[in-house]
Amino acid sequence: MEVDAAMMMMCVGFLIAFVIMFLTKALNWVWLEPKRAERFLRRQGLKGNPYTLFFGDIKAMSMMLHQAKSKPILINDDVAPRLAPFQNHLVKVSGKNSFFWYGPKITVNIMDPEAIKEVLNMMNDFPKPILNPLAKFLITGLVDLEGEKWSKHRKIINPAFNIIKLKVFLLFFIILEFSY
Known part of the structure; x- marks a missing residue:
């Protein structure tokens, strides 16, 4: 008892x-x-x-x-x-x-x-919000990456957004627009 x-x-x-x-x-x-x-x-x-x-x-x-x-x-x-x-x-x-x-x-x-x-x-100090599984499935690439992977991919694509290259692309698109 x-x-x-x-x-x-x-x-x-x-x-x-x-x-x-x-x-x-x-x-x-x-x-x-x-x-x-x-x-x-x-x-x-x-x-x-x-x-x-x-x-x-x-x-x-x-x-x-x-x-x-x-x-x-x-x-x-x-x-x-x-x-x-x-x-x-x-x-x-x-x-x-x-x-x-x-x-x-x-x-x-x-x-x-x-x-x-x-x-x-300061990407490491400000983490991205946690996405739900469907959004994580649909959104991939640089937006989804964090930490070292994000840094590595950003360094790879950064030269493509150089202002001189963007001006060349803009000129190319203008020429294409007027050729049709």
Whole structure:
């Protein structure tokens, strides 16, 4: 009888420990990590909306997208407010370097050419997002590669994008266009 009671107490103890561990991880994922990231980015000088629990900016994004698509578009209209109304609004309000929230995930919007160049040169510090299996199957090549493989392939194709070679190709395409 005492063994059953001790076994039951041990099971309850494990269950309580598991629940506490789960709640701690959930609290960290849903609240502590997003707030820590927001503080860090604000110290770096980036602006954006404050984090809201679970949804972030998803509600505002969907409402703005719905409103933008409900209006007709003319041939000479700017397409940015139509295709990405939330990001366009964010750039106007918070500046070119800002952040927004996809639920508890933060997304940094960088539009400064020097900052973009710096990010692209530090590929090991900024990993690519993990793709789902279908996207991984469909997207192959330089876009999909990481680390040393990416560096090796970038060095191989880099000479093809030399400005002189591109001008020659442009001239060649213009000649082909007018010959038909």
